[in-house]
Amino acid sequence: MARGLNKVMIIGHVGRDPELRYTPTGAPVTNFDVAVVSHTYTTPEGDRREKTEWFNVVAWGRLAEICKSHLIKGQQVYIEGRLQTRGWEDDHGKKHYRTEVVAQEMKILGSQRDDEYDEFPDEYDQ
Numbered sequence: 001m002a003r004g005l006n007k008v009m010i011i012g013h014v015g016r017d018p019e020l021r022y023t024p025t026g027a028p029v030t031n032f033d034v035a036v037v038s039h040t041y042t043t044p045e046g047d048r049r050e051k052t053e054w055f056n057v058v059a060w061g062r063l064a065e066i067c068k069s070h071l072i073k074g075q076q077v078y079i080e081g082r083l084q085t086r087g088w089e090d091d092h093g094k095k096h097y098r099t100e101v102v103a104q105e106m107k108i109l110g111s112q113r114d115d116e117y118d119e120f121p122d123e124y125d126q
Contacts, residue, residue, distance in 0.1 A: 006082040008101050010055055011109065012036035014075045018059075020068040030064035032057050032071065034079060034101075056100040057081075067106055076110030079103050 015033035022028055034055045041049055057079055059067045071077060081103040089095050 007080070008083055009078070009080045010034055010036050010101065011076070011078050012055070014071050014073050014077055015054065017073050018068045018071050020064060028061060028064040028068075030059045030067045032067065034077060055079075056098065057103050058084075058100050059103040059106065063103060063106060067103070070108060071106075075108065078105075078107040078109055080105040 012034040015035045018030045018032035020028060020030045034057055036053045036055065037050045038053050039051050041051070043049060079101060081101045083099055084102045085097055085099045087095060087097045
């Protein structure tokens with residue numbers, strides 16, 4: 001059977017500080033958003049506008065801890081991973097779905113605190 005390919009690479013800015021939590025088994029997981037300007041355009045009135053796409057990012061394990069400790073809102077970041085869609089049912093029986101990027105690699109591209117990153121790795125590969 002032929003295998004498919006599920007790979008996502010995004011470069012954008014962290015939309016909110018990463019939130020770290022632990023699963024009942026103790027596995028660290030971090031969630032954050034990345035905003036990517038997909039294109040700019042000019043309106044008929046001559047105003048420049050940008051189209052921004054938002055990506056929900058989830059990181060697990062050591063990468064989750066690195067994201068929490070090194071990423072801050074507004075920082076430019078490269079994320080590589082795969083897409084995953086989760087589904088759940090709320091208390092009223094309504095089904096919800098969320099597609100997110102499960103990060104497998106993260107590289108810090110820009111920083112508001114560059115001097116603090118000299119001693120830390122700026123990339124993590126799973």
